[in-house]
Amino acid sequence: MKTMSLVVPCYNEEPTIEIFYNTVEKVLADNPESFKDITTEYVFVNDGSSDDTLNVLRTLNAAHPDTVHYVSFSRNFGKEAGLLAGLEHTIGDYVAVMDVDLQDPPTLLPKMLAMLQTGDYDCIGTMRENRVGEPMIRSFLSRSFYSVVNKISKVQIIPNARDYRLMTRQMVDAILELPEYNRFSKGIFNWVGFRTTYLKFENQPRSAGETHWSIWQLFNYSMDAIVDFSDVPLKIATFTGGLLSLISIISIFVVIIRKILFDNSVSGWASTVTILLLIGGIQLFCLGIIGNYIGKIYIESKHRPHYIVQEKK
Template identity: 60%
Template structure:
């Protein structure tokens, strides 16, 4: 019988934790009927919550000390750090990453397990169809992100892929061998390769509570992914700078020819100011792109831990 580790990042999810445990436990019980198949190992990660999330985790651990474990951060480090902490704490033969809000249907676990056990897959990921209630703007930005990153990156990320996936121990160990501080899990899961397939499912509403991801946070997360898995922005800055230089040469030739053939200087300081602002803006734009990559290098070279665990059981 194999051990199935379930990594569950949580941030202010006191309402959903009991519901998640009850729902997943029922699915595991069905998997073990009539023949015991898996032994569950729950790894809840408290990402610096300010509500009673940690208290709910402790309650579950006290009731199920052998199967329920938790790690609590000293502050909020972000979901990527929570995922890394959860994966590092697992001991199972198979490892699943799931959101606690039950938008990732646990009912898929038996099918994912069968694909790995019977068909030889190393990873079974999931793709969620368009979320119910999602704004058109958010849906457009999401689809645009996947189109952009798949066009400019060597690593293909399945559109609308979720973090929800089931992985073999070898797959997880390979992911954990990647030491980078800046992590974009969707890209990392695709980058390591292995035999992977995806299941598609209908969107599910949250079991309780509200989402903690704002549109601005999702946009920043998208930028992180693009920078982590592509140098296309740097190439863009190079081409923009080259194009600006080319235009300046054309402009210089025009001014010299005009002075030699017509005489006098070109009047109009407002147009000169506009051109200066345009060139200055292009320079700042390119410096901003370069600065993002330098910032990534800076964070990597400091060798700070991805998270700090204050308490764990």
């Protein structure tokens, strides 16, 4: 008998947890042949929710102590910490990462498990066929992010891929060997390698509640991903500095030659100030890029834990 663990991060998801559990249980009951030799384990991660999420998880655990477990943080540590904690607390031979809002359809689990059991793959991922129902600006930013990151990073990230995936224990153990504090799971899933294929599905609405991701948070998350998996921004800063230096040297020679040959030096303080402001702005931009990387190094050097567990069952 093998075990399938479902990792389910939760942040202020009080209205969705029971809906998620009942939906997954129905999928398991409707597909007895697919799960006849499989026991299921739920690992919910309460990421410092401010609503009644923890009490809902306590109630669910009390009703199903053998299959439903939860890990509750002392505060909100973020999505990546929640995913890591869930993976670290699983015991399953197969491990799935899922969103509790049912935007990751549990109906795909039987097919994902069947494909994994063939031994041809180590991971069955999922990706949305479209982004119907999503704000246009968010879809545009998402497409732009995937386009940029795949051009500047050696680790390719599948556009519209979800964190929702079913993995073998071997792949999960490989992911857990990466100790870095700054984590971007979509990149890590691809960085460790292993044989992966993707299933497509139609974009699904939330079962209840509202998304907790603002456009600004998604933008910062994207910037973290680029810094975590590419040093191209540093190379851009170096190239920009070198190019400006070359232009400056050429400009000095032009000014000197005009003065010697034509006794006509460059006049006008407006153009000078404009150039100084431009160069100063570019310097600050490059320092910002470098500072971002240094900040990441600083955080890594502290060796702080990714999360602190206040309660678990």
